Amino acid sequence: MAEIDDFRSEVAGWLKENCPDGARGPGQISNGSSKITLEPDVALWLERCVERGFTVPTWPKEYGGGGLSPQYAKVLYEEMGTISARVPLTGMGISMIGPTLLEYGTDEQKARHVPKIARGEMQWCQGYSEPNAGSDLASLSTRAEDKGDHFLINGQKIWTSGAATADWMFILVRTDPDAPKHDGISFMLLTMDQPGVTTRPIRLISGSSPFCETFFDNAVAKKEDLVSELNKGWTVGKRLLQFERSGIGGLSGAARGTSGQTLIRVAKDYVGEQDSKIADSGLRRKVLNLNMNRAAFQITAQRANEENKSGTPGAATSIFKLFGAALQQDSAELKRELMGFRGLGAHEEVGFTEEELLATEEWLHLRTTTIYGGSNEIQANIIAKRVLGLPE
Numbered sequence: 001m002a003e004i005d006d007f008r009s010e011v012a013g014w015l016k017e018n019c020p021d022g023a024r025g026p027g028q029i030s031n032g033s034s035k036i037t038l039e040p041d042v043a044l045w046l047e048r049c050v051e052r053g054f055t056v057p058t059w060p061k062e063y064g065g066g067g068l069s070p071q072y073a074k075v076l077y078e079e080m081g082t083i084s085a086r087v088p089l090t091g092m093g094i095s096m097i098g099p100t101l102l103e104y105g106t107d108e109q110k111a112r113h114v115p116k117i118a119r120g121e122m123q124w125c126q127g128y129s130e131p132n133a134g135s136d137l138a139s140l141s142t143r144a145e146d147k148g149d150h151f152l153i154n155g156q157k158i159w160t161s162g163a164a165t166a167d168w169m170f171i172l173v174r175t176d177p178d179a180p181k182h183d184g185i186s187f188m189l190l191t192m193d194q195p196g197v198t199t200r201p202i203r204l205i206s207g208s209s210p211f212c213e214t215f216f217d218n219a220v221a222k223k224e225d226l227v228s229e230l231n232k233g234w235t236v237g238k239r240l241l242q243f244e245r246s247g248i249g250g251l252s253g254a255a256r257g258t259s260g261q262t263l264i265r266v267a268k269d270y271v272g273e274q275d276s277k278i279a280d281s282g283l284r285r286k287v288l289n290l291n292m293n294r295a296a297f298q299i300t301a302q303r304a305n306e307e308n309k310s311g312t313p314g315a316a317t318s319i320f321k322l323f324g325a326a327l328q329q330d331s332a333e334l335k336r337e338l339m340g341f342r343g344l345g346a347h348e349e350v351g352f353t354e355e356e357l358l359a360t361e362e363w364l365h366l367r368t369t370t371i372y373g374g375s376n377e378i379q380a381n382i383i384a385k386r387v388l389g390l391p392e
């Protein structure tokens, strides 16, 4: 116990000294893209964290990680939260493809890609969904043909988050159209900066465009970027989804969504305070229930992590994805309710504080967490079949 306490005080001191003011509170976070300019403090914060392996605290040191156990990483995240330090790096590199390569990549692939991911030198995007393959992902039809030293890719993906700024994509492609659908899929990596790859932004009603359609017209993936064996990509692709779901569900340990303390503060600020309590008893009960659910969820997540050597369970991640996504939605909804009409500020309105505008944005954005990474219904199906062993 003493050792972990020593780590906590050492890391708290380091964070206080090394986290620049411009990397605290809401604001820019690097996703590794070579096409996005970072604010100076954000770049400095990333650089300092890279030196200590804090962008990926639990990864092995030889690949740029911090070599910390999940318990120590949790302490790090808690101390970052205490000073409102932003996470130094985010994105699909560290949350999805990095851990997948650590499990399925060859030594050469790990050495080539993983340290760059840890250093935030490339942004990754996910080429999974297609116009006719979403929940039924194994129906995908984007083809990859073996051309000796490379694969030639033709087809289309959709809902590719971040494709416009990404440097690399991990993709599921059909390499054997005659095999049963799960057996003819391969998992490969390709650079986005090549003539055969085009992205077309999908404009949302808000005017923003977080994702794209991605078209492949004789795009090239090098042979050395085939992960695992040819036609064995479904296993790799499913494992990556477990990493994605564990991130969405909050299993990775990094803080997600509104914290319990923030909810209490917002309630006191907007609803009022009486005898050091939230003034309205109905809202007080709502905050209490949500915070108790959150605490129970966090303890369960910690237990699940400790029971799994890799830190990420298998099919059971669907439980955390299902419940964790709902919890994030519920807390954003409650924060908005506590703020009253001030929690419904649109960007172009005047007079709303930054926190209020962010609360609205978060509330709207979190509607998507029960869709991406596999919808609620799909998670419920996985839990029924793979965790509970219920018949089809």
Ligand SMILES: Cc1cc2nc3c(=O)[nH]c(=O)nc-3n(C[C@H](O)[C@H](O)[C@H](O)COP(=O)(O)OP(=O)(O)OC[C@H]3O[C@@H](n4cnc5c(N)ncnc54)[C@H](O)[C@@H]3O)c2cc1C
Residues within 6 Å of the ligand: 125, 126, 127, 128, 129, 130, 133, 134, 135, 136, 158, 159, 160, 161, 162, 211, 368, 371, 372, 373, 374, 375, 376, 377, 378, 381
């Ligand atoms: C914000 C956001 C970001 C995304 N980013 C990416 C990305 O970067 N890369 C990527 O590849 N994809 C991405 N997606 C796509 C996402 O993975 C799909 O939207 C999701 O898998 C659902 O597929 P679909 O949209 O085709 O819906 P469909 O599969 O058509 O499903 C429609 C509805 O039918 C239900 N349904 C379907 N099948 C079943 C079943 N067997 N049992 C019960 N109900 C069922 C679903 O739950 C859903 O409610 C993103 C989506 C969102 C919202």
